[in-house]
Amino acid sequence: MSQEILLMKGNEAIAHAAIRYGVDGYFGYPITPQSEIIETLMDAAPWKTTGMVVLQAESEIASINMVYGGASCGKYVMTSSSSPGMSLMQEGISYLAGSELPCLLVNVQRGGPGLGTIQPSQADYFQTVKGGGHGDYRLITLAPNSVQEMADFVALGFELAFKYRNPAMILTDGVIGQMMEKVRLPEYRRRRTEQEIRQQCPWATLGKTPDREPNIITSLELDPEIEEQNNIRFQNKYREVEKNEVRYEEIMCDDADYIFVAFGSASRICQRAIDLAREEGYKVGMIRPITLWPYPYDIINRYADKVKGFLTVEMNAGQMVEDVRLGVNGKTKVEYYGRMGGIVPGPDEVLVALKEKIINA
Amino acid sequence: MDANNIISPENLVYAKPLLMNEVPMHYCPGCSHGVVHKLIAEVIQEMGLQDKSIGIAPVGCAVMAYKYLDIDWQEAAHGRAPALATAVKRLCPDKLVFTYQGDGDLAAIGTGETIQAANRGENIAIIFINNGIYGMTGGQMAPTTLNQMKTSTSPEGRDVHTSGNPLKILDLLALLDGVCLATRQSVHTAAAVKRAKRMIRLAFENSMNNKGTSIVEIVSTCNSGWKMTPTEANDWMVENMFPVYPLGDLKNI
Incomplete structure (x- = not known):
């Protein structure tokens, strides 16, 4: 961790931590109270330094599906939004879980239901931990309570997501996102090379080489006997997470x-x-x-x-x-x-x- | 001369592409998908891009396209293939990234992703199968269904006053500055197949050369959904689909 102590908003800390962690891509759509994340990334222009891709998508639906595409390549990819936008992403999150894709999601919650308010809230707890999308899946969910943890949980989120091949969520709110506190950011890490990703993620769709079968990322299985086995595999994984990762x-x-x-x-x-x-x-x-x-x-x-x-x-x-x-x-x-x-x-x-x-x- | 003299490498004039997998296809006999799959396999093989190709499959009849071509695939949520392709190509700029989408996927539920990706000029190829009907779900009305055409959700024929007109989305896409190729082809004759293949190859070359978004629309038959024999469907397509969706390049720069 860097020795330098900085003063910044929680949203800004997430953006800086993502660049330093070696994230490959961020895809997002503006929504209050989390727009500082994409604004900070655009201002920092990491594509000029680390090579990180930052793209403002046309919607939260596009954002989450861009995350799906990037995660399918074994890349470190993330998105962020606030409650109404997160609702739009639920279908995509279910697909990510069903295809066992690791990624980092950030929900800086605001009050609902509906368009609600831009003020802070924690009303997306059920949506996040009980499954907001369809099907039996779980989201690894981290709840930071300081700007320092906003920065730290970027790395923790990616580590858990890749350890279990499952989406991870930072569930925070407008207070933590907007308040300024002291923070020590993580040290810069180099982004992984394609060769490293091919080794770490043998399932990633990076182009079929002669030494392996094609990699196919899908959540579709029409044979119910096999789909039940898929679900049993997911549930066994979730039991492992429950055994090992309670914090x-x-x-x-x-x-x-x-x-x-x-x-x-x-x-x-x-x-x-x-x-x-x-x-x-x-x-x-x-x-x-x-x-x-x-x-x-x-x-x-x-x-x-x-x-x-x-x-x-x-x-x-x-x-x-x-x-x-x-x-x-x-x-x-x-x-x-x-x-x-x-x-x-x-x-x-x-x-x-x-x-x-x-x-x- | 017996048969063994004839079956020799120098006499070989046609072969199944190496990238087509040895699995039975689920497509109906007479459907255009099989031909287009074969063309994509041939083009990737001829360009030597198997290890750089990432295909994005849609939801619709081609949902299991990944079973048939020996390359890496991602299966997208309905309509979102251009969003996946955007991220893949941005994160892996040296890859060949293409989507394979039907009319419901591309021109109804995925209209937003299609237009926005094309407007950004994403360096991807979009293979667009337009057969004017939802095949997979059993023959419902599509955005591209012709006026007065009968489907299971327009049993009296499409009424443009209540359902709107057939959506000529390629014409729309051709207007966007990010698009370098917008072409409409078919695969109902040998000559048409050759032309379609040339355009698929050009679209893939554009992706590799980062020229912008290429869309190859294939006006196709769905003889099961149209409730015709394959040959009747071909004739019906020529008589009825081509006047609304005329073949040729709308844009090629």
């Missing part, structure tokens, strides 16, 4: 009587609410899921034996709370507090909710 952060949980569960910007708000609660003598901690899929059910289940209750704080109508309840499995109280439509809750109201719904309920 979370425990904050002040050791002595906690009450635990917040929150991801992304909501976790930053809860961090402050913990301080306020502890000033009043309440022992409060937090579990912050970093991977939303695979979800950290086990750690929640372990604390469910020890604490008096969980409060899930989300900027939506209560989506992740369903997974927290699965983790707790009825052992103790689980409640939700959140705001919707682009409203970011304050730490004071979160603490009030903790008292009303858990501590004094």
